[in-house]
Amino acid sequence: MERGINFPNGDDGATASAPEKTTMELVQQRFKSDERVHLIFEAYQIKGPEHVEGLLTLVSSLSCGTYAIISFSPLRTPLRASNELKIDQVFPITKSFQLTKDTKGSITEQQFDLSTDDDGPIKYYYHTFKTDIESVDYEQFVAEVYSCKSLMWTAETLNFMWLDDYREIGDRKQELKKRLHQCIVYKDLIIYCATWNVNNKPCWDGSNESLRPWLARGKNSPDIYAIGLQEIEKMSKVMLNANQLQLQWVTRMLSNLHDGNEYEEYKTVRLSTMMLTIIVRKRLSKYILRSRINSVARGVLNTFGNKGGVAVSLEFKDASICFINSHLAAHMDYIVERNEDYKGIEEGIKFGDDGGPYRTINDHDHVFWLGDLNYRISKSDQISDCNILDLRLQRDQLLDEMSKGNCFNGYTEGQIRFEPTYKYEPGSDRYDTQREPAYCDRVLWKGRRIEQMTYNSVMEIRQSDHKPVYAIFKIKLKTCDENKLKREHEKWLKDEDKRENESQPQIVADPILIDFGLVRFNELVIRDFKVSNKWVKQVDFLFKVQPSLNGICEKYVHVDPRDASLLVESERFISIKLMIDPKSVSSLLKKICDTKSKFDFDVLILHVKDGRDIFITATGKYQPSCFGLSMETMCRTDRPISEYSQEEMRSMILDVSPEYRVTMPREFFLLIDYLHKQGDSLRDLFQSYDRRQLLSSQFNAVRDWLDTWSEEEFPGTPQTAAEALLLLLDLPEQAVLEPFVDDLMMCKSKSEAMELIALLSPPKRNVFMHLCMFLREGVERNNYELSNVAAIFGRILLRSSKSNITTDYQNRCTEFMRRFIIETADPVAGGNGQRVATGAGLQT
Structure with a gap:
């Protein structure tokens, strides 16, 4: 049987499931009857470390004749209902509307911006393949959008009032973003960047040369160290002792830092002879939410990694920081190769999980690029000019290539006021006469709110043919004021x-x-x-x-x-x-x-x-009353129930102890005693009973008489007293003869039943026996008919939630009471061994 077939008479079709709605149908349900969805384009946004899937829908209003793109976020995939689509943004396709592809520093090549006069640019990314059969690809999306825009270029006025309802949702989200933005504060963070080409010299060479002149400069202790090394030893040795070598260098670094703070290695990444180590203050490491590493090999066949770059990405509170250590192509004339190495590292280093969204170098708030970049000082006929710092920098290849836009676009380098760092005779401060001096070792940065405080080389360290370089930065780290965020x-x-x-x-x-x-x-x-x-x-x-x-x-x-x-x-x-x-x-x-x-x-x-x-x-x-209370509860009172509070009554009801102040409730005795004294006026008294009937007009006076233990004359008639007596027996949640009602109904003789009645609590047992004697006396006086009272009291005393109230059950209740009314034996002893009096006071 096919899905979706209608059965006019309901036969079989009642159980057939309705066909699932398509994505297009669900999206269309979010709009009014005169608004049409033309297409759906799948796109996602990157928000912090996560990517959020979305649907860009091209919609038009038939009544207004205008178009818009509305961005939705699905709460689940695949969609099951239209209310699982939440509106993120509204872009009316006005004359100023722009859809532009962004290729500069994108996380993927599939990045584009949407913008209008009021909003944008808002960045979106698209998948290289469609994941929904109804979704169009990027080229179709762009073509359709601009086709719609061209239809409105000649219009003098454009009516977008139909978007007001959808804008309100987006505006409220924008309002939240503005409020959250107000909670952003910027805190100072000191970052110490250091780079050194160690010229394949061992970490420990016996001289134990201190690294403090390189790693402990500046007045303030840094919060984060980024230390890059190049040529840390011959490749053969590196391959054999990689872990040991790395540990030696990290240990030496940690022992030569600023005093007064506890530091720890946070992350180290190596590629052949390059190594980048991130060291942080111990108390700050908990604020690093995530760290990722990557590397790109360059050099010989771009495989062996004698050149290339290593990088670490940190998510520090609400900001992202990237550190890169690189070693680019050597030799004076290899400028193009150096530029290509730079581009290969920039394009190749991506941080992320396999198959998921990732972050490139340029997608960080703060970027620090250090290392042996190997750019040289171009040769000049005026050899003597090499002694003049400014003239050297004019011929610096890196500064020249940056000015031409061939490398390090958007990066900044601090003013160089130190001597070239290459090439020295190891163990001295003398330049190697076979090579032109050069500023090979550099530190550059990119991003906002970065201030360079120091940029210098260290002449005191002479182990290598390169001089170490360091730069100290103060950045304004974006972070969120949690208390303010919560309030907002x-x-x-x-x-x-x-x-x-x-x-x-x-x-x-x-x-x-x-x-x-x-x-x-x-x-x-x-x-x-x-x-x-x-x-x-x-x-x-x-x-x-x-x-x-x-x-x-x-x-x-x-x-x-x-x-x-x-x-x-x-x-x-x-x-x-x-x-x-x-x-x-x-x-x-x-x-x-x-x-x-x-x-x-x-x-x-x-x-x-x-x-x-x-x-x-x-x-x-x-106001507590005796009506509804159990016989045991009433026997625990030491004063009239009207004098108890609601809380005291609750405590007595919940009391399960076998201790009682009297052997029979006073209220029960007072009613029996009054009726016993009425003589012939009791004739035909117990004819019927139904708790659903309205109570007599004198009942409330009798209620007060009982609840106060009044010594005044009874305020009602024998009929009112009988009414109150039946309610007193019938209203407690548990019947007087419970928990043995079902067992008593199975008894074949009175003696067998008496064995069970003897097991009742003293208040219940005494009430039952006292009632039977009272009824027997009334029957003997012909005040009422045996069958009537046996039926009425049997139904009350033997009511059970476990038994069905059938005619047979009622007959058995009546027969049970007849036995005890006609052949009532002497009353059994009360709870304290005293006999229960019939017409006098109660034993306590």
């Missing part, structure tokens, strides 16, 4: 939240905290709150169903209305009724016991359609 981000989130609220349907509820005060059993309390429409259109709302409650609220709470609509600038009142009655008191007591912190009667969720929910809290206090 929180402000932006609040503004976004406010903006989002204003754009959504919304109503105002007043108040959202509703205090019901002191709530009593079987007393209705009503509170109202007002809802007002503060939006520009009609707003619909309803109270949300809460799965944990199987409804919108607790059983004792009633809301009117549950849903409604509000016209613009209108308002209405919503009524919340709170009634703790026989049907809901167990739910309330359970909630009180389960609430460990502040107790609230309920929290209602007022849901605004297409808007945010409003939480309405119903709070207050419950």
